[in-house]
Amino acid sequence: MSDGYDPQKSRIAEDRLADFLRAPLTGDLLEVPGIGSAAISKLASGEEEDRVCNTYQLIGKFLMLKKNDEENEEELIECSAHCDAFWYWLKSKQITAYRSGIVMAIAEKVNTMLPGIYDAADFN
Secondary structure: OOOOHHHHHHHOHHHHHHHHHHHHOOHHHHHHHOOOOHHHHHHOOHHHHHOOOHHHHHHHHHHOOOOEEOOOOEEOOOHHHHHHHHHHHHHOOOOOOOOOHHHHHHHHHHHHHOOOOOHHHHHO
16 A cells, blocks of 8 residues: 555545635634544644644645755646645644545645645546
8 A cells, every 4th residue: 555645545525625615714623624633632742843733834834845846946846746745744743544635625725725736637
């Protein structure tokens, strides 16, 4: 079994994802499909700069991982590498359940604000 983001492994219900994408952000991490109280505790743990306590910080972490490509500093990493980086960061925070779903929800939400940052077609 391969590691990394795979949208096919998302267990988020389509209607739950659609509701999240349509709704304004409140900052409450429970609004993110796939995040429950256990995940909130895990995200809030660790070093000060690595703690995530609200939805805005989680989106900020996602955006911080959209970095320049190591081989070509003038280019940004591809969508798949970006989603993998976020997936591995969630793994490093001990998030075990719904990891691919959380990546999908955040990537899709950010794509509504910054079109082009996520393309589901890259994973077909």
